[in-house]
Amino acid sequence: MNPMTEMERETREAPQAVARLLDASLDDLAALGRRLSGMAPPVVATCARGTSDHAAGYLKYLLEIATGTPVASLGPSLASVYDAPLRLRGAVLFTISQSGQSPDIVALQAAARAAGALTVALVNVDDSPVAQAADVAIPLQAGVERSVAATKSFIAAAAAAATIVAAWAGDERLLAAIRGLPQSLAEALAADWSALEEPLSTASSCYMVGRGPALAIAQEAALKSKETAAIHAEAFSTAEIMHGPLRLVRADFPILAFLPEDRAAAAGRAALQRLQAAGGHVFPAATADAPGKRLPVAATGHAHLDPLSMAVSFYGLMEKVSRLRGFDPDRPPHLLKVTETV
Amino acid sequence: MNPMTEMERETREAPQAVARLLDASLDDLAALGRRLSGMAPPVVATCARGTSDHAAGYLKYLLEIATGTPVASLGPSLASVYDAPLRLRGAVLFTISQSGQSPDIVALQAAARAAGALTVALVNVDDSPVAQAADVAIPLQAGVERSVAATKSFIAAAAAAATIVAAWAGDERLLAAIRGLPQSLAEALAADWSALEEPLSTASSCYMVGRGPALAIAQEAALKSKETAAIHAEAFSTAEIMHGPLRLVRADFPILAFLPEDRAAAAGRAALQRLQAAGGHVFPAATADAPGKRLPVAATGHAHLDPLSMAVSFYGLMEKVSRLRGFDPDRPPHLLKVTETV
Numbered sequence A, B: 001m002n003p004m005t006e007m008e009r010e011t012r013e014a015p016q017a018v019a020r021l022l023d024a025s026l027d028d029l030a031a032l033g034r035r036l037s038g039m040a041p042p043v044v045a046t047c048a049r050g051t052s053d054h055a056a057g058y059l060k061y062l063l064e065i066a067t068g069t070p071v072a073s074l075g076p077s078l079a080s081v082y083d084a085p086l087r088l089r090g091a092v093l094f095t096i097s098q099s100g101q102s103p104d105i106v107a108l109q110a111a112a113r114a115a116g117a118l119t120v121a122l123v124n125v126d127d128s129p130v131a132q133a134a135d136v137a138i139p140l141q142a143g144v145e146r147s148v149a150a151t152k153s154f155i156a157a158a159a160a161a162a163t164i165v166a167a168w169a170g171d172e173r174l175l176a177a178i179r180g181l182p183q184s185l186a187e188a189l190a191a192d193w194s195a196l197e198e199p200l201s202t203a204s205s206c207y208m209v210g211r212g213p214a215l216a217i218a219q220e221a222a223l224k225s226k227e228t229a230a231i232h233a234e235a236f237s238t239a240e241i242m243h244g245p246l247r248l249v250r251a252d253f254p255i256l257a258f259l260p261e262d263r264a265a266a267a268g269r270a271a272l273q274r275l276q277a278a279g280g281h282v283f284p285a286a287t288a289d290a291p292g293k294r295l296p297v298a299a300t301g302h303a304h305l306d307p308l309s310m311a312v313s314f315y316g317l318m319e320k321v322s323r324l325r326g327f328d329p330d331r332p333p334h335l336l337k338v339t340e341t342v
Helices: A006-012 A014-039 A050-067 A103-114 A129-133 A152-169 A172-179 A181-189 A194-202 A213-229 A265-277 A306-324 B006-012 B014-039 B050-067 B103-114 B129-133 B152-169 B172-179 B181-189 B194-202 B213-229 B265-277 B306-324
Strands: A044-047 A071-073 A092-097 A118-123 A136-139 A205-210 A232-237 A254-259 A281-286 B044-047 B071-073 B092-097 B118-123 B136-139 B205-210 B232-237 B254-259 B281-286
Touching (some): A006 A306, A014 A306, A044 A103, A050 A213, A092 A103, A118 A129, A118 A152, A152 A172, A152 A306, A213 A306, B006 B014, B014 B181, B014 B306, B044 B103, B050 B071, B103 B129, B152 B172, B172 B181, B194 B254, B194 B281, B205 B213, B213 B306, B254 B265, B265 B281
Parallel strands (some): A092 A118, A254 A281
């Protein structure tokens, strides 16, 4: 029998990582959310790369939907390459990073702080440069992460983001569901997504779709598919996919849809029907009926958290698919754990 | 001899489209840029889909680099699906649309205006709902566009964006280069990109890369590749590509790099070297030496405009590649000219 890969071990630690985060920092995260609500910033900016940028995207959709505050994703190169004269007085900058040490992220946070933004860092390495230089730093408590493919640190960052937004918007129902997240994520580890193993094991190309908060999880899934299994997966919203990307869909083209039961669910189902009619092989991760071959989802009690449950089930699937394709998910060729971009 | 496709005819009209835009609206665009500079909004929001969203991305990078104002891309679904309580008092919303009639774009513009944003519409159909309901509407003057694959309307929208940013930032050198854009774009039509015809004609998958304003053009090129030639092309910044996407690069994997001589050029060259070392087949569109098989670029006199010259040369190439693959670039299966998303 094979020893467990780091990716599998760390995916299985996601529920405990979130439990540690909530034990240690739920009060801090909620207090931060209430403080930001009182500030009522005209804009929130985010700065992150790779997987952490998908957690930033999840924060963006949750915050825009709940509070209407526009969220701008800032390329770290604005500071590190373009030396832009940032105008961020009264704004809030969220920096999200596993390692907290990429030089371009450090540079943008410093420039934003100098420009008058309140800087908030969500990082997994407490004594990292990003954490040390932020106005408010909240440790993600995910524990050491060894696999190049980040998993538990992404789930912890997204859970932290959801907690801040819940407190900001005063959404007690979301806060209650967040308290139950460790249990829901443990159930997500057991969800049977084997129906996708064979289609992904033989695919060279596929789409991951979602809308709103679920789109951020589709983007994370697409990156993991490339990174761990050399599948050219790309993410689209179920709206954008009709503007050209639909052209690629053909018989047996796998499409994984992240479909929580939020306000976008009806439009999402209609899009999946159209993708099926074009020949696509549709797999909706959903808690209710949907077109295609449904993948079971461990419900979290809130449509905005269900994408995190789906992400955990997806990581478990992808670790298997990577090995089925003959790869080691922990050691993708060419890639390093910390990408020190300038 | 084949009659010209609509895509080829409309690509060839891009220089005249920009000339018409500048003749009719240069003063209006410059006045708008100066007005917005005086407003000093804390945030600029954009709303667009598909090709128009790439023009919005080009606006975002130019404006952030030149003025430091954060630019938030808002999903139209915030209004049409999620009914979010938009907070945009004092903000500016740019809506970019060829047809000006997609219901979700109309809905977000109306919601933003009601929330106190100044709404600016860049549309190609003057009497469209988006143009009629905006505070300021500037017609793109691209003329009727028939091909499903938009070309001249994208170039006109991007030229309008550059003009607004140049006036906002008081960048006389950029304004002067914009006046010469019709001539540069006419030269771009004659640039020889045939070196990419064979690699793209046989590729099933490829990357388009860039950084800053050039990344928006890489995104547009990736969409066109899917739409007109069923190639799974995906765009990445030369920084993000090191976070996982690099995993797909193998021998003969085509990589088209949009590499203007701006501040990111040195980092871009280093990234292309790494992509070559991983086996990638690198084609830089560049006005100076770069790793790989260089594609000639008609220089515009400003690094921020060179990506538009590259886009025109790319459209010409892609129309040929679509036909070489046995397709009609004007009539991609499944797709319509106006996508009426809700």
